[in-house]
Amino acid sequence: MSTVREVTYDVLRKLGMTVIFGNPGSTELPFLRDMPGDFKYILGLHERSAAGMALGYAMAKGSAVFVNLHSIASAGNGLSTLVDAFLGHVPLVVTTGQQDRRHILADPFLVSRAVETVKPYVKWAYEPLRAEDVPAAIARGYHLAMQPPRGPVFLSIPMDDWTHECQPVEARKVHDTVLPDPAALDEVVAALDASRNPALVVGAQIEEDRGWHQVVALAEHLNADVYQQPIPPRWTFPRTHPLFRGGLLPAQQPLADQLAAHDTVVVLGAPIFLYYAYVPGHTIKPGTKLFQITNSPHHASAALAGTSIVGNVASAARYILSHAKARAANISTPFSAAPEPKPEYPITPSYLFSVLNKVMPKDSVICEECPSSKGDLDRYLLLDEPCSFYSVPNGVLGFGLPAAVGLQLAQPNRRVVCPVGDGSIQYSVQTLWSAVQNNAEVIFIVLRNSDYSALKGFCDFTQVGRNVPGMDIPGIDMVKIAQGYGMTALEVDRPEHIEPALREAFASRGPRLISVNVAKGGQKCMGMDQSVNPPKYS
Numbered sequence: 191m192s193t194v195r196e197v198t199y200d201v202l203r204k205l206g207m208t209v210i211f212g213n214p215g216s217t218e219l220p221f222l223r224d225m226p227g228d229f230k231y232i233l234g235l236h237e238r239s240a241a242g243m244a245l246g247y248a249m250a251k252g253s254a255v256f257v258n259l260h261s262i263a264s265a266g267n268g269l270s271t272l273v274d275a276f277l278g279h280v281p282l283v284v285t286t287g288q289q290d291r292r293h294i295l296a297d298p299f300l301v302s303r304a305v306e307t308v309k310p311y312v313k314w315a316y317e318p319l320r321a322e323d324v325p326a327a328i329a330r331g332y333h334l335a336m337q338p339p340r341g342p343v344f345l346s347i348p349m350d351d352w353t354h355e356c357q358p359v360e361a362r363k364v365h366d367t368v369l370p371d372p373a374a375l376d377e378v379v380a381a382l383d384a385s386r387n388p389a390l391v392v393g394a395q396i397e398e399d400r401g402w403h404q405v406v407a408l409a410e411h412l413n414a415d416v417y418q419q420p421i422p423p424r425w426t427f428p429r430t431h432p433l434f435r436g437g438l439l440p441a442q443q444p445l446a447d448q449l450a451a452h453d454t455v456v457v458l459g460a461p462i463f464l465y466y467a468y469v470p471g472h473t474i475k476p477g478t479k480l481f482q483i484t485n486s487p488h489h490a491s492a493a494l495a496g497t498s499i500v501g502n503v504a505s506a507a508r509y510i511l512s513h514a515k516a517r518a519a520n521i522s523t524p525f526s527a528a529p530e531p532k533p534e535y536p537i538t539p540s541y542l543f544s545v546l547n548k549v550m551p552k553d554s555v556i557c558e559e560c561p562s563s564k565g566d567l568d569r570y571l572l573l574d575e576p577c578s579f580y581s582v583p584n585g586v587l588g589f590g591l592p593a594a595v596g597l598q599l600a601q602p603n604r605r606v607v608c609p610v611g612d613g614s615i616q617y618s619v620q621t622l623w624s625a626v627q628n629n630a631e632v633i634f635i636v637l638r639n640s641d642y643s644a645l646k647g648f649c650d651f652t653q654v655g656r657n658v659p660g661m662d663i664p665g666i667d668m669v670k671i672a673q674g675y676g677m678t679a680l681e682v683d684r685p686e687h688i689e690p691a692l693r694e695a696f697a698s699r700g701p702r703l704i705s706v707n708v709a710k711g712g713q714k715c716m717g718m719d720q721s722v723n724p725p726k727y728s
Protein backbone atom coordinates (compact mmCIF):
# COMPACT_ATOMS: atom_id res chain seq x y z
CA MET A 191 0.00 0.00 0.00
CA SER A 192 1.26 3.52 -0.81
CA THR A 193 1.59 6.31 1.72
CA VAL A 194 -0.33 9.60 1.80
CA ARG A 195 2.89 11.28 0.70
CA GLU A 196 3.35 9.02 -2.34
CA VAL A 197 -0.29 9.27 -3.40
CA THR A 198 -0.15 13.06 -3.01
CA TYR A 199 2.82 13.39 -5.39
CA ASP A 200 0.97 11.12 -7.81
CA VAL A 201 -2.14 13.34 -7.63
CA LEU A 202 -0.09 16.51 -8.07
CA ARG A 203 1.54 14.96 -11.13
CA LYS A 204 -1.80 13.93 -12.62
CA LEU A 205 -3.16 17.47 -12.09
CA GLY A 206 -0.09 19.09 -13.68
CA MET A 207 1.09 20.77 -10.47
CA THR A 208 4.73 19.69 -10.59
CA VAL A 209 6.22 23.12 -9.85
CA ILE A 210 5.87 23.81 -6.13
CA PHE A 211 6.44 27.25 -4.66
CA GLY A 212 7.16 27.32 -0.97
CA ASN A 213 8.89 28.27 2.20
CA PRO A 214 9.49 25.32 4.52
CA GLY A 215 9.31 24.69 8.24
CA SER A 216 9.45 21.66 10.49
CA THR A 217 5.78 20.77 9.94
CA GLU A 218 6.29 20.46 6.15
CA LEU A 219 9.49 18.42 6.14
CA PRO A 220 7.78 14.99 6.14
CA PHE A 221 6.08 16.01 2.86
CA LEU A 222 9.06 17.71 1.23
CA ARG A 223 11.59 14.90 1.89
CA ASP A 224 12.80 12.93 -1.14
CA MET A 225 10.75 15.04 -3.58
CA PRO A 226 10.43 13.06 -6.84
CA GLY A 227 12.85 14.13 -9.59
CA ASP A 228 10.14 15.36 -11.96
CA PHE A 229 9.07 18.01 -9.42
CA LYS A 230 10.67 21.43 -9.10
CA TYR A 231 10.68 23.34 -5.81
CA ILE A 232 11.03 27.12 -6.00
CA LEU A 233 12.00 28.68 -2.72
CA GLY A 234 10.79 32.11 -1.65
CA LEU A 235 12.55 33.65 1.33
CA HIS A 236 9.26 35.05 2.62
CA GLU A 237 5.75 33.74 2.09
CA ARG A 238 4.67 36.88 0.24
CA SER A 239 7.41 36.03 -2.28
CA ALA A 240 6.78 32.28 -2.45
CA ALA A 241 3.01 32.49 -2.87
CA GLY A 242 3.34 35.67 -4.94
CA MET A 243 5.59 33.91 -7.48
CA ALA A 244 3.03 31.10 -7.66
CA LEU A 245 0.39 33.74 -8.37
CA GLY A 246 2.35 35.06 -11.36
CA TYR A 247 3.08 31.54 -12.56
CA ALA A 248 -0.61 30.57 -12.36
CA MET A 249 -1.72 33.72 -14.20
CA ALA A 250 0.66 32.99 -17.07
CA LYS A 251 -0.17 29.29 -17.27
CA GLY A 252 -3.92 29.69 -16.75
CA SER A 253 -3.98 26.70 -14.42
CA ALA A 254 -3.71 26.04 -10.70
CA VAL A 255 -0.34 26.05 -8.94
CA PHE A 256 0.61 24.25 -5.72
CA VAL A 257 2.04 26.25 -2.82
CA ASN A 258 3.48 24.78 0.38
CA LEU A 259 3.89 27.17 3.31
CA HIS A 260 4.62 26.83 7.01
CA SER A 261 1.79 26.48 9.55
CA ILE A 262 0.19 29.65 10.94
CA ALA A 263 3.57 31.38 10.61
CA SER A 264 3.27 31.38 6.85
CA ALA A 265 -0.47 31.66 6.57
CA GLY A 266 -0.14 35.09 8.18
CA ASN A 267 2.79 36.23 6.07
CA GLY A 268 1.29 34.83 2.89
CA LEU A 269 -2.22 36.13 3.49
CA SER A 270 -1.87 39.16 1.22
CA THR A 271 -1.19 36.84 -1.72
CA LEU A 272 -4.35 34.92 -0.89
CA VAL A 273 -6.22 38.24 -1.00
CA ASP A 274 -4.71 38.99 -4.42
CA ALA A 275 -5.54 35.51 -5.69
CA PHE A 276 -9.09 35.67 -4.36
CA LEU A 277 -9.87 39.08 -5.83
CA GLY A 278 -7.83 38.45 -8.99
CA HIS A 279 -9.41 35.03 -9.66
CA VAL A 280 -6.08 33.18 -9.64
CA PRO A 281 -6.23 29.43 -8.98
CA LEU A 282 -3.85 28.35 -6.20
CA VAL A 283 -3.83 25.26 -4.02
CA VAL A 284 -2.13 26.54 -0.87
CA THR A 285 -1.11 24.10 1.84
CA THR A 286 0.50 24.62 5.23
CA GLY A 287 1.72 22.10 7.77
CA GLN A 288 -0.05 21.50 11.07
CA GLN A 289 1.34 20.04 14.29
CA ASP A 290 1.23 16.26 14.89
CA ARG A 291 -2.40 15.17 15.48
CA ARG A 292 -1.35 13.00 18.43
CA HIS A 293 -0.65 15.96 20.72
CA ILE A 294 -2.62 18.72 19.05
CA LEU A 295 -5.00 18.98 21.99
CA ALA A 296 -2.10 20.15 24.15
CA ASP A 297 -1.51 23.28 22.00
CA PRO A 298 2.08 22.47 21.04
CA PHE A 299 4.62 24.93 19.60
CA LEU A 300 3.53 25.98 16.05
CA VAL A 301 0.00 24.68 16.40
CA SER A 302 -1.97 26.37 13.65
CA ARG A 303 -5.41 27.94 13.36
CA ALA A 304 -4.66 28.86 9.77
CA VAL A 305 -7.95 27.47 8.43
CA GLU A 306 -9.93 30.04 10.41
CA THR A 307 -7.44 32.80 9.62
CA VAL A 308 -7.62 32.59 5.84
CA LYS A 309 -11.33 31.78 5.43
CA PRO A 310 -12.68 35.08 4.04
CA TYR A 311 -10.12 35.07 1.22
CA VAL A 312 -10.25 31.51 -0.09
CA LYS A 313 -12.89 29.44 -1.86
CA TRP A 314 -12.38 26.57 0.59
CA ALA A 315 -10.35 26.21 3.78
CA TYR A 316 -10.07 22.73 5.26
CA GLU A 317 -8.04 20.47 7.50
CA PRO A 318 -8.79 16.85 6.52
CA LEU A 319 -10.47 14.82 9.26
CA ARG A 320 -8.49 11.71 8.34
CA ALA A 321 -4.89 11.46 7.15
CA GLU A 322 -5.89 9.29 4.20
CA ASP A 323 -8.21 12.07 2.89
CA VAL A 324 -5.27 14.39 2.15
CA PRO A 325 -4.67 13.46 -1.54
CA ALA A 326 -8.39 13.48 -2.36
CA ALA A 327 -8.78 16.84 -0.61
CA ILE A 328 -5.97 18.25 -2.78
CA ALA A 329 -7.73 16.98 -5.92
CA ARG A 330 -11.05 18.44 -4.75
CA GLY A 331 -9.32 21.74 -3.95
CA TYR A 332 -7.74 21.84 -7.39
CA HIS A 333 -11.08 21.39 -9.17
CA LEU A 334 -12.73 24.05 -7.03
CA ALA A 335 -9.84 26.47 -7.58
CA MET A 336 -10.26 26.02 -11.34
CA GLN A 337 -14.03 26.67 -11.41
CA PRO A 338 -14.91 30.22 -12.46
CA PRO A 339 -14.41 32.56 -10.91
CA ARG A 340 -11.09 30.89 -10.21
CA GLY A 341 -9.33 31.47 -6.93
CA PRO A 342 -7.29 30.03 -4.08
CA VAL A 343 -8.15 27.08 -1.85
CA PHE A 344 -6.38 26.30 1.40
CA LEU A 345 -5.52 23.04 3.17
CA SER A 346 -3.87 22.58 6.53
CA ILE A 347 -2.16 19.19 6.79
CA PRO A 348 -0.98 17.62 10.07
CA MET A 349 2.66 16.55 9.85
CA ASP A 350 2.04 12.95 10.88
CA ASP A 351 -0.40 12.39 8.00
CA TRP A 352 2.23 11.81 5.33
CA THR A 353 3.34 8.37 6.53
CA HIS A 354 -0.17 6.87 6.76
CA GLU A 355 -1.22 4.26 4.26
CA CYS A 356 -3.58 5.42 1.55
CA GLN A 357 -5.52 4.24 -1.54
CA PRO A 358 -4.62 5.77 -4.92
CA VAL A 359 -6.73 8.71 -6.15
CA GLU A 360 -7.91 8.67 -9.76
CA ALA A 361 -7.63 11.85 -11.83
CA ARG A 362 -11.04 13.12 -12.90
CA LYS A 363 -12.05 15.54 -15.59
CA VAL A 364 -14.08 18.51 -14.35
CA HIS A 365 -15.15 20.92 -17.07
CA ASP A 366 -15.01 24.56 -16.11
CA THR A 367 -16.71 26.58 -18.86
CA VAL A 368 -20.09 27.92 -17.77
CA LEU A 369 -22.10 29.21 -20.72
CA PRO A 370 -24.24 32.34 -20.27
CA ASP A 371 -27.98 32.03 -20.89
CA PRO A 372 -28.66 32.73 -24.62
CA ALA A 373 -32.09 34.23 -23.80
CA ALA A 374 -30.37 36.78 -21.56
CA LEU A 375 -27.76 37.51 -24.23
CA ASP A 376 -30.60 38.14 -26.73
CA GLU A 377 -31.57 41.14 -24.56
CA VAL A 378 -28.06 42.52 -25.02
CA VAL A 379 -28.25 41.89 -28.76
CA ALA A 380 -31.61 43.69 -29.01
CA ALA A 381 -30.25 46.68 -27.09
CA LEU A 382 -27.15 46.85 -29.28
CA ASP A 383 -29.23 46.59 -32.46
CA ALA A 384 -31.32 49.54 -31.30
CA SER A 385 -28.36 51.59 -30.09
CA ARG A 386 -27.06 54.73 -31.77
CA ASN A 387 -23.79 54.86 -29.88
CA PRO A 388 -22.83 51.76 -27.87
CA ALA A 389 -19.73 51.29 -25.74
CA LEU A 390 -17.92 48.26 -24.40
CA VAL A 391 -16.11 48.29 -21.07
CA VAL A 392 -13.42 45.62 -21.09
CA GLY A 393 -12.30 43.90 -17.88
CA ALA A 394 -9.76 41.43 -16.59
CA GLN A 395 -12.05 38.42 -16.96
CA ILE A 396 -11.60 38.65 -20.73
CA GLU A 397 -8.12 37.25 -20.15
CA GLU A 398 -9.27 34.84 -17.45
CA ASP A 399 -11.73 33.41 -20.01
CA ARG A 400 -9.23 33.68 -22.91
CA GLY A 401 -11.57 35.99 -24.81
CA TRP A 402 -9.18 38.67 -26.17
CA HIS A 403 -9.68 37.90 -29.87
CA GLN A 404 -13.46 37.46 -29.58
CA VAL A 405 -13.78 40.83 -27.83
CA VAL A 406 -11.65 42.66 -30.41
CA ALA A 407 -13.75 41.07 -33.18
CA LEU A 408 -16.96 42.07 -31.36
CA ALA A 409 -15.82 45.68 -30.91
CA GLU A 410 -14.97 45.91 -34.61
CA HIS A 411 -18.26 44.31 -35.63
CA LEU A 412 -20.17 46.83 -33.50
CA ASN A 413 -17.77 49.68 -34.21
CA ALA A 414 -18.19 50.50 -30.55
CA ASP A 415 -16.00 52.71 -28.39
CA VAL A 416 -13.99 50.60 -25.97
CA TYR A 417 -12.99 51.65 -22.44
CA GLN A 418 -10.79 49.74 -20.01
CA GLN A 419 -12.27 49.04 -16.55
CA PRO A 420 -11.09 51.38 -13.74
CA ILE A 421 -7.74 50.48 -12.07
CA PRO A 422 -7.29 47.50 -14.40
CA PRO A 423 -5.47 44.41 -13.10
CA ARG A 424 -5.06 43.42 -16.77
CA TRP A 425 -5.19 45.31 -20.05
CA THR A 426 -7.68 43.49 -22.22
CA PHE A 427 -7.77 45.46 -25.46
CA PRO A 428 -4.97 46.53 -27.84
CA ARG A 429 -3.75 49.90 -26.60
CA THR A 430 -3.29 51.42 -30.08
CA HIS A 431 -6.54 50.09 -31.56
CA PRO A 432 -8.53 52.94 -33.22
CA LEU A 433 -11.62 52.06 -31.13
CA PHE A 434 -9.77 52.23 -27.80
CA ARG A 435 -10.72 55.27 -25.71
CA GLY A 436 -8.57 54.68 -22.62
CA GLY A 437 -9.41 53.82 -19.04
CA LEU A 438 -12.41 54.72 -16.89
CA LEU A 439 -11.95 56.78 -13.73
CA PRO A 440 -12.51 54.98 -10.40
CA ALA A 441 -15.24 57.21 -8.93
CA GLN A 442 -18.99 57.34 -9.47
CA GLN A 443 -19.76 60.71 -11.05
CA PRO A 444 -16.55 61.06 -13.13
CA LEU A 445 -17.04 57.56 -14.53
CA ALA A 446 -20.70 58.18 -15.36
CA ASP A 447 -19.64 61.41 -17.11
CA GLN A 448 -17.08 59.54 -19.23
CA LEU A 449 -19.80 57.19 -20.50
CA ALA A 450 -22.52 59.86 -20.78
CA ALA A 451 -22.49 59.97 -24.58
CA HIS A 452 -23.42 56.29 -24.90
CA ASP A 453 -26.98 55.01 -24.92
CA THR A 454 -25.95 51.37 -24.34
CA VAL A 455 -22.96 50.15 -22.33
CA VAL A 456 -21.91 46.50 -22.12
CA VAL A 457 -19.38 45.66 -19.40
CA LEU A 458 -17.44 42.53 -20.29
CA GLY A 459 -15.73 40.77 -17.40
CA ALA A 460 -15.50 43.49 -14.75
CA PRO A 461 -17.37 44.77 -11.69
CA ILE A 462 -19.86 47.64 -12.00
CA PHE A 463 -17.70 49.44 -11.04
CA LEU A 464 -14.45 49.43 -9.05
CA TYR A 465 -14.30 52.80 -7.26
CA TYR A 466 -11.52 54.34 -5.21
CA ALA A 467 -12.33 57.91 -4.13
CA TYR A 468 -15.90 58.48 -2.99
CA VAL A 469 -17.43 60.96 -5.43
CA PRO A 470 -21.17 60.30 -5.28
CA GLY A 471 -23.18 60.28 -8.46
CA HIS A 472 -25.07 58.01 -10.78
CA THR A 473 -23.54 54.64 -11.61
CA ILE A 474 -24.46 55.43 -15.20
CA LYS A 475 -26.40 58.32 -16.75
CA PRO A 476 -30.14 57.68 -16.25
CA GLY A 477 -31.67 56.24 -19.41
CA THR A 478 -28.50 54.47 -20.54
CA LYS A 479 -28.97 50.72 -20.96
CA LEU A 480 -26.30 48.97 -18.90
CA PHE A 481 -25.38 45.29 -19.12
CA GLN A 482 -22.73 43.25 -17.36
CA ILE A 483 -21.42 39.88 -18.50
CA THR A 484 -19.27 38.33 -15.82
CA ASN A 485 -17.89 34.96 -14.76
CA SER A 486 -18.44 36.02 -11.13
CA PRO A 487 -21.81 35.64 -9.36
CA HIS A 488 -20.30 37.91 -6.71
CA HIS A 489 -19.78 40.74 -9.21
CA ALA A 490 -23.25 40.13 -10.67
CA SER A 491 -24.92 40.45 -7.28
CA ALA A 492 -22.82 43.41 -6.14
CA ALA A 493 -23.34 45.56 -9.28
CA LEU A 494 -24.94 48.90 -8.44
CA ALA A 495 -27.01 49.08 -11.62
CA GLY A 496 -27.81 47.33 -14.88
CA THR A 497 -28.69 43.81 -15.93
CA SER A 498 -26.10 41.14 -15.09
CA ILE A 499 -25.52 37.87 -16.91
CA VAL A 500 -23.25 35.22 -15.41
CA GLY A 501 -21.12 33.04 -17.65
CA ASN A 502 -18.02 32.71 -19.74
CA VAL A 503 -17.09 36.08 -21.24
CA ALA A 504 -15.47 34.70 -24.42
CA SER A 505 -18.56 32.61 -25.20
CA ALA A 506 -20.80 35.63 -24.60
CA ALA A 507 -18.71 37.79 -26.95
CA ARG A 508 -18.88 35.09 -29.62
CA TYR A 509 -22.66 34.80 -29.25
CA ILE A 510 -23.28 38.55 -29.43
CA LEU A 511 -20.98 38.87 -32.44
CA SER A 512 -22.90 36.23 -34.35
CA HIS A 513 -26.34 37.64 -33.47
CA ALA A 514 -25.97 41.45 -33.34
CA LYS A 515 -26.13 43.62 -36.47
CA ALA A 516 -22.84 45.03 -37.74
CA ARG A 517 -22.67 48.80 -37.32
CA ALA A 518 -21.22 51.42 -39.64
CA ALA A 519 -17.90 53.07 -38.86
CA ASN A 520 -17.54 54.85 -35.55
CA ILE A 521 -17.63 58.61 -35.74
CA SER A 522 -15.63 59.31 -32.55
CA THR A 523 -12.06 60.50 -32.81
CA PRO A 524 -9.65 57.56 -32.94
CA PHE A 525 -7.26 56.94 -30.06
CA SER A 526 -4.15 59.08 -30.40
CA ALA A 527 -0.84 58.65 -28.64
CA ALA A 528 0.04 61.14 -25.88
CA PRO A 529 2.53 63.89 -26.83
CA GLU A 530 6.15 62.83 -26.37
CA PRO A 531 7.51 64.07 -23.02
CA LYS A 532 10.73 66.07 -22.77
CA PRO A 533 13.91 64.76 -21.15
CA GLU A 534 13.85 66.80 -17.94
CA TYR A 535 16.00 66.65 -14.80
CA PRO A 536 14.99 65.11 -12.44
CA ILE A 537 13.67 62.43 -14.77
CA THR A 538 9.89 62.36 -15.05
CA PRO A 539 8.04 59.01 -14.98
CA SER A 540 6.38 59.99 -18.27
CA TYR A 541 9.77 60.35 -19.95
CA LEU A 542 10.99 57.08 -18.47
CA PHE A 543 7.94 55.21 -19.79
CA SER A 544 8.05 56.84 -23.22
CA VAL A 545 11.67 55.63 -23.61
CA LEU A 546 10.79 52.19 -22.29
CA ASN A 547 7.96 52.00 -24.83
CA LYS A 548 10.43 52.76 -27.63
CA VAL A 549 13.03 50.25 -26.46
CA MET A 550 11.07 47.20 -25.28
CA PRO A 551 10.07 44.36 -27.59
CA LYS A 552 6.38 44.55 -28.50
CA ASP A 553 5.69 41.18 -26.92
CA SER A 554 7.05 42.29 -23.54
CA VAL A 555 5.01 41.68 -20.41
CA ILE A 556 4.55 44.52 -17.92
CA CYS A 557 3.95 43.63 -14.29
CA GLU A 558 3.67 46.96 -12.49
CA GLU A 559 3.47 48.37 -9.00
CA CYS A 560 4.26 52.07 -9.17
CA PRO A 561 1.31 53.81 -7.51
CA SER A 562 1.77 57.50 -8.34
CA SER A 563 3.13 56.79 -11.84
CA LYS A 564 0.33 54.47 -12.94
CA GLY A 565 -1.24 57.20 -15.08
CA ASP A 566 2.00 57.89 -16.96
CA LEU A 567 2.60 54.18 -17.44
CA ASP A 568 -0.90 53.80 -18.79
CA ARG A 569 -0.42 56.67 -21.24
CA TYR A 570 3.00 55.77 -22.59
CA LEU A 571 3.27 51.97 -22.65
CA LEU A 572 1.40 50.88 -25.75
CA LEU A 573 1.23 47.10 -25.95
CA ASP A 574 -1.19 45.35 -28.28
CA GLU A 575 -0.66 41.67 -27.44
CA PRO A 576 -2.86 39.60 -25.11
CA CYS A 577 -1.47 38.84 -21.63
CA SER A 578 0.83 41.88 -21.70
CA PHE A 579 -0.13 43.63 -18.49
CA TYR A 580 -0.58 42.67 -14.85
CA SER A 581 -1.25 44.86 -11.83
CA VAL A 582 -2.38 44.43 -8.25
CA PRO A 583 -6.12 43.69 -8.10
CA ASN A 584 -6.89 45.43 -4.81
CA GLY A 585 -4.04 47.74 -3.88
CA VAL A 586 -2.18 45.39 -1.51
CA LEU A 587 1.45 46.31 -2.14
CA GLY A 588 3.94 43.47 -2.49
CA PHE A 589 2.27 41.99 -5.57
CA GLY A 590 4.60 43.29 -8.27
CA LEU A 591 7.98 41.69 -7.69
CA PRO A 592 6.93 38.08 -7.05
CA ALA A 593 4.22 38.15 -9.70
CA ALA A 594 6.80 39.38 -12.23
CA VAL A 595 9.17 36.53 -11.36
CA GLY A 596 6.38 33.94 -11.57
CA LEU A 597 5.25 35.32 -14.92
CA GLN A 598 8.82 35.16 -16.23
CA LEU A 599 9.43 31.60 -15.00
CA ALA A 600 6.25 30.45 -16.72
CA GLN A 601 7.07 32.11 -20.06
CA PRO A 602 10.83 32.48 -20.53
CA ASN A 603 10.35 33.63 -24.14
CA ARG A 604 8.59 36.90 -23.31
CA ARG A 605 10.65 39.43 -21.36
CA VAL A 606 8.92 40.61 -18.20
CA VAL A 607 9.46 44.21 -17.10
CA CYS A 608 8.55 45.23 -13.57
CA PRO A 609 8.24 49.00 -12.99
CA VAL A 610 8.01 49.30 -9.21
CA GLY A 611 8.05 52.16 -6.69
CA ASP A 612 10.91 52.42 -4.20
CA GLY A 613 8.29 52.04 -1.46
CA SER A 614 6.36 49.18 -3.06
CA ILE A 615 9.44 47.06 -3.71
CA GLN A 616 10.15 46.80 0.03
CA TYR A 617 7.02 44.70 0.68
CA SER A 618 8.46 41.66 -1.13
CA VAL A 619 12.05 42.72 -1.77
CA GLN A 620 13.55 39.28 -1.05
CA THR A 621 12.02 38.02 -4.32
CA LEU A 622 15.11 39.49 -5.99
CA TRP A 623 17.02 36.54 -4.55
CA SER A 624 14.59 34.01 -6.09
CA ALA A 625 14.89 35.80 -9.45
CA VAL A 626 18.68 35.37 -9.33
CA GLN A 627 18.60 31.77 -8.14
CA ASN A 628 16.13 30.74 -10.84
CA ASN A 629 17.54 33.03 -13.53
CA ALA A 630 14.18 34.71 -14.09
CA GLU A 631 15.22 37.43 -16.55
CA VAL A 632 12.94 40.16 -15.26
CA ILE A 633 14.04 43.77 -15.74
CA PHE A 634 13.10 45.56 -12.52
CA ILE A 635 12.81 49.33 -12.94
CA VAL A 636 12.64 51.07 -9.58
CA LEU A 637 11.08 54.53 -9.63
CA ARG A 638 13.05 56.11 -6.83
CA ASN A 639 11.33 59.25 -5.60
CA SER A 640 12.18 58.67 -1.92
CA ASP A 641 8.63 59.15 -0.73
CA TYR A 642 5.11 57.75 -0.80
CA SER A 643 4.05 60.10 -3.57
CA ALA A 644 0.69 58.43 -4.10
CA LEU A 645 -0.26 59.06 -0.47
CA LYS A 646 0.87 62.67 -0.65
CA GLY A 647 -1.23 63.00 -3.78
CA PHE A 648 -4.22 61.58 -1.90
CA CYS A 649 -3.61 64.08 0.92
CA ASP A 650 -3.83 66.92 -1.58
CA PHE A 651 -6.72 65.43 -3.50
CA THR A 652 -8.91 65.02 -0.41
CA GLN A 653 -7.60 68.10 1.46
CA VAL A 654 -6.24 66.04 4.34
CA GLY A 655 -3.24 68.40 4.23
CA ARG A 656 0.43 67.53 4.29
CA ASN A 657 0.90 67.38 8.06
CA VAL A 658 0.94 63.56 8.10
CA PRO A 659 3.78 61.38 9.45
CA GLY A 660 5.38 58.51 7.56
CA MET A 661 5.28 59.95 4.05
CA ASP A 662 9.03 60.03 3.27
CA ILE A 663 11.43 57.12 2.74
CA PRO A 664 14.89 58.65 2.24
CA GLY A 665 18.18 56.75 2.21
CA ILE A 666 17.22 53.50 0.49
CA ASP A 667 19.88 52.29 -1.94
CA MET A 668 18.13 49.64 -4.05
CA VAL A 669 21.27 49.06 -6.13
CA LYS A 670 23.18 47.85 -3.09
CA ILE A 671 20.21 45.81 -1.84
CA ALA A 672 19.84 44.08 -5.22
CA GLN A 673 23.57 43.44 -5.40
CA GLY A 674 23.37 41.95 -1.93
CA TYR A 675 20.94 39.38 -3.33
CA GLY A 676 23.40 38.68 -6.16
CA MET A 677 21.67 40.73 -8.88
CA THR A 678 23.27 43.01 -11.47
CA ALA A 679 22.05 46.50 -10.66
CA LEU A 680 22.74 50.09 -11.62
CA GLU A 681 21.48 53.57 -10.91
CA VAL A 682 20.30 56.08 -13.52
CA ASP A 683 20.11 59.73 -12.61
CA ARG A 684 20.25 61.63 -15.92
CA PRO A 685 17.57 61.41 -18.63
CA GLU A 686 20.13 60.77 -21.37
CA HIS A 687 21.27 57.60 -19.58
CA ILE A 688 17.87 55.90 -19.56
CA GLU A 689 17.87 54.68 -23.13
CA PRO A 690 21.36 53.09 -23.06
CA ALA A 691 20.63 51.45 -19.70
CA LEU A 692 17.38 49.97 -20.99
CA ARG A 693 18.90 48.85 -24.30
CA GLU A 694 21.70 47.10 -22.43
CA ALA A 695 19.20 45.41 -20.13
CA PHE A 696 17.12 44.05 -23.01
CA ALA A 697 20.26 42.90 -24.85
CA SER A 698 21.59 41.04 -21.82
CA ARG A 699 20.53 37.76 -20.24
CA GLY A 700 19.59 37.30 -16.60
CA PRO A 701 17.64 39.50 -14.22
CA ARG A 702 18.74 43.04 -13.48
CA LEU A 703 17.60 46.06 -11.58
CA ILE A 704 17.74 49.66 -12.74
CA SER A 705 17.08 52.22 -10.04
CA VAL A 706 15.95 55.48 -11.66
CA ASN A 707 15.91 58.69 -9.65
CA VAL A 708 12.61 60.27 -10.64
CA ALA A 709 10.72 63.45 -9.85
CA LYS A 710 8.21 63.14 -7.04
CA GLY A 711 4.74 62.45 -8.40
CA GLY A 712 1.26 62.44 -6.99
CA GLN A 713 -0.25 65.44 -8.74
CA LYS A 714 -3.26 63.32 -9.62
CA CYS A 715 -5.15 60.59 -7.79
CA MET A 716 -5.65 57.64 -10.14
CA GLY A 717 -6.04 60.09 -13.02
CA MET A 718 -8.39 62.43 -11.11
CA ASP A 719 -7.81 66.01 -9.97
CA GLN A 720 -9.83 68.66 -8.12
CA SER A 721 -12.17 69.05 -11.08
CA VAL A 722 -14.00 65.83 -10.11
CA ASN A 723 -15.07 67.33 -6.76
CA PRO A 724 -13.27 64.84 -4.49
CA PRO A 725 -14.28 63.98 -0.93
CA LYS A 726 -12.88 66.26 1.78
CA TYR A 727 -11.44 64.67 4.92
CA SER A 728 -10.44 67.75 6.88
Ligand SMILES: Cc1ncc(C[n+]2csc(CCOP(=O)(O)OP(=O)(O)O)c2C)c(N)n1
Binds near residue numbers: 561
Ligand atom coordinates in the same frame (compact mmCIF):
# COMPACT_ATOMS: atom_id res chain seq x y z
C1 LIG B 1 0.70 46.45 1.99
C2 LIG B 1 0.35 47.90 1.84
N1 LIG B 1 0.79 48.78 2.76
C3 LIG B 1 0.54 50.09 2.60
C4 LIG B 1 -0.19 50.56 1.55
C5 LIG B 1 -0.51 52.04 1.38
N2 LIG B 1 0.18 52.65 0.23
C6 LIG B 1 -0.45 52.90 -0.92
S1 LIG B 1 0.49 53.66 -2.05
C7 LIG B 1 1.81 53.67 -1.01
C8 LIG B 1 3.10 54.31 -1.44
C9 LIG B 1 3.98 53.38 -2.20
O1 LIG B 1 5.19 54.03 -2.45
P1 LIG B 1 6.01 53.90 -3.77
O2 LIG B 1 6.03 52.50 -4.21
O3 LIG B 1 7.32 54.56 -3.58
O4 LIG B 1 5.17 54.65 -4.86
P2 LIG B 1 4.84 56.20 -5.03
O5 LIG B 1 3.62 56.45 -4.19
O6 LIG B 1 6.01 57.00 -4.57
O7 LIG B 1 4.55 56.34 -6.46
C10 LIG B 1 1.49 53.10 0.22
C11 LIG B 1 2.42 52.96 1.34
C12 LIG B 1 -0.70 49.59 0.64
N3 LIG B 1 -1.47 49.92 -0.39
N4 LIG B 1 -0.38 48.28 0.79
